[in-house]
Structures are given as structure tokens and as C-alpha cells.
Amino acid sequence: MYDVIIVGAGPAGLSAALYTSRANVKTLVIGKDGGALERVEKIENYFGVAAPISGCELLEQSRSQVQSFGAEIVEDEVLGISWTGTFRVTGIKGEYQGRTVILATGASRAKAKLFGLTEHEGKGVSYCAVCDAFFYRGKTVAVLGHGEYAAHELAQLLPVVGQAVLCTNGKEPEIDVPEGVSVETAGISAVTGDEVVEAIEFADGRQISVSGVFVALGSAGAVELARKVGAQVEGNKIVTDEKMATNVPGLYAAGDCVGGLLQISTAVGEGAQAAMSAIAFTRRNRA
Amino acid sequence: MAVVEITKNNFEAEVLKSQIPVLVDFWAVWCGPCMMQGPVVDALAEEVSTVKFAKVNVDEEMELAQQFRVMNIPTLLVFEGGKVTKTQIGFADKEHLKSLLGV
Structure with missing residues (x-):
């Protein structure tokens, strides 16, 4: 059992890990990569760092710094989080248990905007298979995605639904598609239906009838993970108070996933604040 | 006011x-976000007397869920004069409600 599991290894997550590990709080950082910062070539506006530095260099230094204080860093992609007093974080490589979780996976800057998706939210479009599979007993559903996150959502749906179709929106599936699941690789043009979802239309003009659409494009971002655990989300942001606490006890969020100024400096500051809150929570509940 | 358990009978x-x-x-019970929503509704029921607060367990009352096209949970519906006037899908805090x- 970790005291703090930090999901995301960018500036917000690593900054949080710096504070928690120095406070002797057992810390695990789970990161897929360094996120948006990894792609920044030159940083010239970060406090105290006069010589231009690349995002990769800054991340590498931060990782070493965090590890020197005893935090563990694992490279894994998180697929789901559940809460029953403590947190269970499911990754591709394993499961991790934590007293608190800090979500710091950044913001998805280029999520596919599919016609009809937002309009049908709550009317057949779902972002949480574990919550909503129940309503599609014996029905045909589509899972939008092509990677491990889509596979995870499929695994939740298959025991319940009648038929599942993996719609990859133009990508090749990166997973072993479970038996009985059909695959549509054509680009998606729209999710349609008068009141509730009725069909998916493809760019090549075909359409398939479905009762539900489960969105699992790319990897699960902070907002998707927050939804699954019951944290309040507004648009593409997680709602936190000034201490970076969400409405779920022990769940915090920091960095681009809470919105505001998308800068390293704000991510680092929010990471530090989330860490302080997680440390206080851990100490209150560990004894 | 206490929260009323709703079945198709009542x-x-x-x-x-x-x-x-x-x-x-x-x-x-198997829906994490619902377990967060429940206590918020309970607390609001204690505070607000001009609205009745009720719960439908979809496991036991699938027909009611289907009747109102509930496809995600938690879903909160507001009924006024026998009709649904407002819908909230997904967790909502006290202020939002x-x-x-x-x-």
C-alpha cells in the first residue's frame, strides 16, 4: 500500500512527488511519458533556469531529483481507478493500492472531436464502462478506441452486452481483439440518433446500428479517470478546491487537467499544493 | 426530510x-460515482424541506430506469407536476444540485 500514488510524470506529478517523498510519505509515480513538456524544445521562462533547457532535460533532472528522495517511478499506462475507502489503480502492467491519489496526467490537447458525441452524452454515449455497462444488457454497443484503454473498457462490457464493435476511427488496433468482437477500422463521421444513440456513421458512407457508444480513444486521461471514481468534472477540467482536493476523499488533481494557465510554473505550484494536501490526509488516516 | 426509497409500487x-x-x-452499489453522490443527496435532504428527495436502485428497479431512459449512473431527475423538468448526469456536488x- 502506497501513501500517495501520483498518476502522471510531468511537472505537476513530479513536483508533487518531490514534496511527498521528502516528507517520508511512501510515493509511487506512474507515468506513460513526460507528456506535453517532453515535446518542448527550448524553455527560457522558467524561474532560475537562465540557460535554455529542453523539456526532456528538465524532466530527466526532475526524475533523478525525485528518485533521490525515495519515490518510485514506474512506466505504465493507467486504465482505471476505483475507490472503496482506499484507491485501486489499474495499469497495463499491474495494480497499485494507495491511500491517496494525485491526478496529474495533463490535458489532452488533441482529442478527436466527433460529430454527435457531446450531444448524446447521457443518451447512449458513456465514458465509464464499469458504471454503465448494466444498461446495455444484451444490446449492441460500440467502443471507440484502438489501444489498451479500449481493451480495458471492452473487458468490462463483454460479460454484459450482446455484441461489441471496436471502432478504431481510422487506426489499426494495437491490442489482441477479444473473440466475438468485430472491428471497424473506417474513419467515423458521426454518432447519430434522434433522442438516443441509434447508429455510428462512417466516412465511407456505411453505418452500423448500436444502442450505446463507449468512448476510450487514446489513453485514459485525468478527466476520464476522475469520472470513473466519481470526481466532479466540468467540461475537460477536474473541479478542485484551492487545496487541489476533489470531492472524493483523498483524491487530488494538479496541472493542466485542472485548467488555468498551462505553464510549467503553475503545474509545479499545483503539484506542491496537492502534495501538501495528500501528506496531511495520509498522516490523519495512517495512524 | 428522510430520503424516500422508490419502487415501481410507490x-x-x-x-x-x-x-x-x-x-x-x-x-x-457497484457504481463508484454513485457512492459519492448518495451522501450529497442525503445531506441536502436534511437541509432542504421544499423538495422531496428519493432514490431508485437500478438493480432492483430496472423498469423505472428504462422508463426514464436512464443510461448512465448516477443520473438525477427532477420531477415537477408529474413530469421530468431537469436532468443531471454524472456526479454533482451540493451547490450544483x-x-x-x-x-
């Missing part, structure tokens, strides 16, 4: 024929 009397607005929380209910 739905008409408690919700459709209610003299005051009713907020109905559709939930299930208060503004939904206009209280």
Missing part, C-alpha cells in the same frame, strides 16, 4: 403525484 404516489418537486437519484433545484 413511484406514482411518491413522485408523480407529489405536491412538491422531487429529486430522484438513480444509483447502484441547489442551483439545479433553485433552492
Whole structure:
């Protein structure tokens, strides 16, 4: 059992890990990569760092710094989080248990905007298979995605639904598609239906009838993970108070996933604040 | 006021024929976000007396969920005069629910 599991290894997550590990709080950082910062070539506006530095260099230094204080860093992609007093974080490589979780996976800057998706939210479009599979007993559903996150959502749906179709929106599936699941690789043009979802239309003009659409494009971002655990989300942001606490006890969020100024400096500051809150929570509940 | 457990047997009397607005929380035990929503509804029920608060366990009352096309949980429906007037899908905190209910 970790005291703090930090999901995301960018500036917000690593900054949080710096504070928690120095406070002797057992810390695990789970990161897929360094996120948006990894792609920044030159940083010239970060406090105290006069010589231009690349995002990769800054991340590498931060990782070493965090590890020197005893935090563990694992490279894994998180697929789901559940809460029953403590947190269970499911990754591709394993499961991790934590007293608190800090979500710091950044913001998805280029999520596919599919016609009809937002309009049908709550009317057949779902972002949480574990919550909503129940309503599609014996029905045909589509899972939008092509990677491990889509596979995870499929695994939740298959025991319940009648038929599942993996719609990859133009990508090749990166997973072993479970038996009985059909695959549509054509680009998606729209999710349609008068009141509730009725069909998916493809760019090549075909359409398939479905009762539900489960969105699992790319990897699960902070907002998707927050939804699954019951944290309040507004648009593409997680709602936190000034201490970076969400409405779920022990769940915090920091960095681009809470919105505001998308800068390293704000991510680092929010990471530090989330860490302080997680440390206080851990100490209150560990004894 | 205590939160009323709704079944198809008392739905008409408690919700459709209610003299005051009713907020109905559709939930299930296996839904993490619903377990967060429940206590918020309970707390609001203690505080607000002009609205009736009710819960439908979708595991036990699938027909009611289907009737109102509930496809995600938690879903909160507000009934006024026997009709659904407002819908909230996904977790909502106390302040959000208060503004939904206009209280």
C-alpha cells in the first residue's frame, strides 16, 4: 500500500512527488511519458533556469531529483481507478493500492472531436464502462478506441452486452481483439440518433446500428479517470478546491487537467499544493 | 426530510403525484460515482424541506430506469407536476444540485 500514488510524470506529478517523498510519505509515480513538456524544445521562462533547457532535460533532472528522495517511478499506462475507502489503480502492467491519489496526467490537447458525441452524452454515449455497462444488457454497443484503454473498457462490457464493435476511427488496433468482437477500422463521421444513440456513421458512407457508444480513444486521461471514481468534472477540467482536493476523499488533481494557465510554473505550484494536501490526509488516516 | 426509497409500487404516489418537486437519484452499489453522490443527496435532504428527495436502485428497479431512459449512473431527475423538468448526469456536488433545484 502506497501513501500517495501520483498518476502522471510531468511537472505537476513530479513536483508533487518531490514534496511527498521528502516528507517520508511512501510515493509511487506512474507515468506513460513526460507528456506535453517532453515535446518542448527550448524553455527560457522558467524561474532560475537562465540557460535554455529542453523539456526532456528538465524532466530527466526532475526524475533523478525525485528518485533521490525515495519515490518510485514506474512506466505504465493507467486504465482505471476505483475507490472503496482506499484507491485501486489499474495499469497495463499491474495494480497499485494507495491511500491517496494525485491526478496529474495533463490535458489532452488533441482529442478527436466527433460529430454527435457531446450531444448524446447521457443518451447512449458513456465514458465509464464499469458504471454503465448494466444498461446495455444484451444490446449492441460500440467502443471507440484502438489501444489498451479500449481493451480495458471492452473487458468490462463483454460479460454484459450482446455484441461489441471496436471502432478504431481510422487506426489499426494495437491490442489482441477479444473473440466475438468485430472491428471497424473506417474513419467515423458521426454518432447519430434522434433522442438516443441509434447508429455510428462512417466516412465511407456505411453505418452500423448500436444502442450505446463507449468512448476510450487514446489513453485514459485525468478527466476520464476522475469520472470513473466519481470526481466532479466540468467540461475537460477536474473541479478542485484551492487545496487541489476533489470531492472524493483523498483524491487530488494538479496541472493542466485542472485548467488555468498551462505553464510549467503553475503545474509545479499545483503539484506542491496537492502534495501538501495528500501528506496531511495520509498522516490523519495512517495512524 | 428522510430520503424516500422508490419502487415501481410507490413511484406514482411518491413522485408523480407529489405536491412538491422531487429529486430522484438513480444509483447502484457497484457504481463508484454513485457512492459519492448518495451522501450529497442525503445531506441536502436534511437541509432542504421544499423538495422531496428519493432514490431508485437500478438493480432492483430496472423498469423505472428504462422508463426514464436512464443510461448512465448516477443520473438525477427532477420531477415537477408529474413530469421530468431537469436532468443531471454524472456526479454533482451540493451547490450544483441547489442551483439545479433553485433552492
